[in-house]
Amino acid sequence: METQADILKRTGLSITEGRKQILDLFLENEGALAHADIEKQTDAAFDRVTVYRTLQTFVDKGIIHQIPTTDNSVLYALCKHNCAQGHHHDNHVHFICDNCDKTICLDDVTVPAVKLPAGFKPNKFAMIVSGACRECQAG
Amino acid sequence: METQADILKRTGLSITEGRKQILDLFLENEGALAHADIEKQTDAAFDRVTVYRTLQTFVDKGIIHQIPTTDNSVLYALCKHNCAQGHHHDNHVHFICDNCDKTICLDDVTVPAVKLPAGFKPNKFAMIVSGACRECQAG
DNA sequence: GTAACTGCAAAATATTTGCATCCTT
DNA sequence: AAGGATGCAAATATTTTGCAGTTAC
Secondary structure, eight states, X not given: OOOHHHXXXXXXXXXXXXXXXXXXXXXXOSBOEEHHHHHHHTTTOSOHHHHHHHHHHHHHHTSEEEEOOXXXXXXXXXXXXXXXXXXXXXXXXXXXXXXXXXXXXXXXXXXXXXXXXXXOEEEEEEEEEEEEOHHHHHX | OOOHHHHHHHTTOOOOHHHHHXXXXXXXXXXXXXXXXXXXXXXXXXXXXXXXXXXXXXXXXXXXXXXXXXXXXXXXXXXXXXXXXXXXXXXXXXEEETTTOOEEEEEEEEOOOOOOOTTOEEEEEEEEEEEEOHHHHHO
16 A cells, blocks of 8 residues: 555655645545645644645645535545546546535546537536435444 | 516515626526626626625525536526525536536436445435537537 | 615635745755 | 745635615515
């Protein structure tokens, strides 16, 4: 399994305490993270601005990607498959739990095809399903 | 065809100049609108705050709905089918044009079914397709 | 006339930028 | 040592709230 340091090295980024910790959060979490989650889970050890810049850097390098949400908050999740720099392969379904509010990447569920009206040329597909996740369903 | 005044009357809202004009924008536009679009297209005739409150009121009344976008901006579009108050029926596909940036509700394209892993109980489905829209494709 | 709506001011929140300092390589 | 990364301050942008004045019904 690739560690945080491996990922940083592979993408040509300096290995710093902040990047390691933030990357760890993504590696440990099944769900997606918001900027606020990261501040909270790192106990505000890093400047708010550093978190912004780190997330932007990770997106640029193809380490994480932004997730579209129904409530228009900004969420990020690891790119589990091979995302080249600036070209994300993010064609899996995202699940948002109505109960615990977690956003989960269903990496194995690809977005189904859909037939568009004449004249539309599709390029990228995204799909968001909301409902009860495994934990909240079981509980 | 229902006019802006009809819609306001039907939903029990006072008919004011601002609401009529903002509603007109939605009725005239195929695409979805952002807060900034509305300010621009009304020549800032109304207070920024009024626009925020008007949009919120319309969402509450089921006249418009928020659209999830891949770049996490906030967009609104008319509810063309029957959206009861606080309960939107928004199960059609949204199309975002990579070229002209318009967001279009494909009302006739319903979100396709998808098979989720065991343990997930789906409730609502949303789908966003990006690419070239009719106009940008033709041109 | 009364309740609902609007505008203004201001607060709260979110994001970006510049620059000096510090850390990684 | 050099370039990149961080922290702080501050600028900018976005959204919310309170309240007084105005308008729709």
